[in-house]
Amino acid sequence: MEREDSRFTIVKEIFPSETLSIMGSVLAGLILSLIILEFKSFPILILLIPALLSLRGNISSPFIARTAKDLIIGQFNKRNIAENILSTYLLAIITAFLIGIFTLIINIFIFKFNYFSNELFILIPLISMLFTLSLVITISILLNSVVFKFGLDPNNIIPPIMTGIGEFFNVVFFYLTLILLGVP
Amino acid sequence: MDYFIKVIKESIIVVIISSLIGILSGTFLSTNENILSTIPFILLLLPAINSLIGDISTIMISRLTTHLLIGSIPPSIKKSKRLIEDFIGLLLTILLSLAVLLIVGHIITYSTDISLVNPIEIEIIIILTIIIMFGLIFFMMFISSIFLFKRGKDPNNFLIPFITSLIDFLNPFLIIVFITIFI
Numbered sequence: 001m002e003r004e005d006s007r008f009t010i011v012k013e014i015f016p017s018e019t020l021s022i023m024g025s026v027l028a029g030l031i032l033s034l035i036i037l038e039f040k041s042f043p044i045l046i047l048l049i050p051a052l053l054s055l056r057g058n059i060s061s062p063f064i065a066r067t068a069k070d071l072i073i074g075q076f077n078k079r080n081i082a083e084n085i086l087s088t089y090l091l092a093i094i095t096a097f098l099i100g101i102f103t104l105i106i107n108i109f110i111f112k113f114n115y116f117s118n119e120l121f122i123l124i125p126l127i128s129m130l131f132t133l134s135l136v137i138t139i140s141i142l143l144n145s146v147v148f149k150f151g152l153d154p155n156n157i158i159p160p161i162m163t164g165i166g167e168f169f170n171v172v173f174f175y176l177t178l179i180l181l182g183v184p
Numbered sequence: 185m186d187y188f189i190k191v192i193k194e195s196i197i198v199v200i201i202s203s204l205i206g207i208l209s210g211t212f213l214s215t216n217e218n219i220l221s222t223i224p225f226i227l228l229l230l231p232a233i234n235s236l237i238g239d240i241s242t243i244m245i246s247r248l249t250t251h252l253l254i255g256s257i258p259p260s261i262k263k264s265k266r267l268i269e270d271f272i273g274l275l276l277t278i279l280l281s282l283a284v285l286l287i288v289g290h291i292i293t294y295s296t297d298i299s300l301v302n303p304i305e306i307e308i309i310i311i312l313t314i315i316i317m318f319g320l321i322f323f324m325m326f327i328s329s330i331f332l333f334k335r336g337k338d339p340n341n342f343l344i345p346f347i348t349s350l351i352d353f354l355n356p357f358l359i360i361v362f363i364t365i366f367i
Contacts, residue, residue, distance in 0.1 A: 010273025054206030
């Protein structure tokens with residue numbers, strides 16, 4: 001699919017989905033400040049949150065871009081999809097584990113908070129990221145395919161929509177993980 | 185498993201470094217909590233501002249990668265019609281989206297009783313930050329994409345994780361610096 005997008009085509013395709021992304025992000029911010037603030041361990045959770053939001057973007061955005069690229073250059077097949085998904089999960093597991101370890105080290109040497117046990121520093125990012133990715137991967141493959149079938153460029157439309165959806169569900173799954181693990 | 189190995193090999197280091205920047209960002213924000221808590225409008229919009237620049241940068245990189253792959257942008261550092269159209273299109277989009285962001289922010293502020301301190305100065309700071317970040321990122325990503333593409337690497341795997349984390353750190357950093365200077 002080779003298209004010559006004009007500047008106005010770019011605006012027309014990106015702006016509506018970017019507006020959705022803004023709404024999702026603002027909503028995520030509101031939910032975060034309304035729900036997570038209530039936790040006793042909030043001072044240490046706030047240290048994890050930016051890294052987790054960043055990790056979701058770092059892992060899912062290249063996944064979405066690779067899927068769009070495969071569709072456009074005609075390499076969107078079962079094997080590539082499977083390898084794309086597997087590599088995304090593996091990257092998420094390794095990085096979530098490291099985020100937990102680094103946050104634990106920062107807490108031990110700088111903040112010295114004692115709200116929950118050390119293993120939760122690893123389990124919280126790991127479980128919430130796996131939940132979030134499972135949803136984001138499924139939705140983004142579906143959306144990429146549908147948008148491409150309609151002759152639009154997935155690169156322009158999907159990333160902002162998925163940021164809104166991803167940020168919102170990232171916060172929701174973060175909250176559910178805290179409940180699941182009994183974080184105070 | 186070539187695809188799998190390529191993705192892991194090209195992404196692992198940059199994703200780990202990016203997550204470390206994310207942790208730094210969290211530490212930076214908590215140490216400047218007093219500035220952010222006195223101007224809650226910034227705190228309310230910060231995740232959305234990060235997302236806005238992050239989204240546009242991701243689109244920019246994935247478009248550049250696709251253009252390089254299909255040959256609509258030559259793999260050399262020079263101006264082309266396609267590049268200029270992408271620059272103007274993305275700039276117009278980010279400015280329009282910023283307008284929406286500020287309007288949504290004001291609506292939420294008025295409906296939730298969040299205090300709005302120095303609204304005009306704050307809006308100028310947000311607009312200035314977005315424009316500076318956009319210009320900086322566009323030229324940095326264009327040059328980096330060509331550099332990586334020429335070496336047979338996929339710019340998507342390297343640049344997207346790197347730039348989104350850099351934005352998460354630079355964005356609050358610039359905003360806090362501007363607040364310190366102007367307010």
